[in-house]
Amino acid sequence: MDISNQLKAKRKELNLTQQQVADKVFVTRQTISKWELGKSQPDLVSLKLLDNALNLSELEEKEKKTVKRSFYNESKTIVERSHFYTSIWSAILTHPIFIYSKSTV
Known part of the structure; x- marks a missing residue:
């Protein structure tokens, strides 16, 4: 049984609504x-x-590992995107066109 079915079954077993x-x-x-x-x-x-x-302690270890792996992959993607955009902005801001220099008249 996957985690989605376990969550729903346990919630119904405890007579809880999704809102609760x-x-x-x-x-x-x-x-x-x-x-x-x-x-x-x-x-x-x-x-x-x-x-x-x-009280989901009985969730299978396989399911917990799947969730952890998914979370890790999402976090890794966010960090990679962050590094990418930081690199882009760094390149833009250090480009000679964007560096302000006083010209003497």
């Missing part, structure tokens, strides 16, 4: 819905909060 779970995890109801539908996965912080709220 969202309030405990500090996300929107729509986010809980996306997790349950498998459209997205919780990040590590949200996964820990879900664990506390729903």
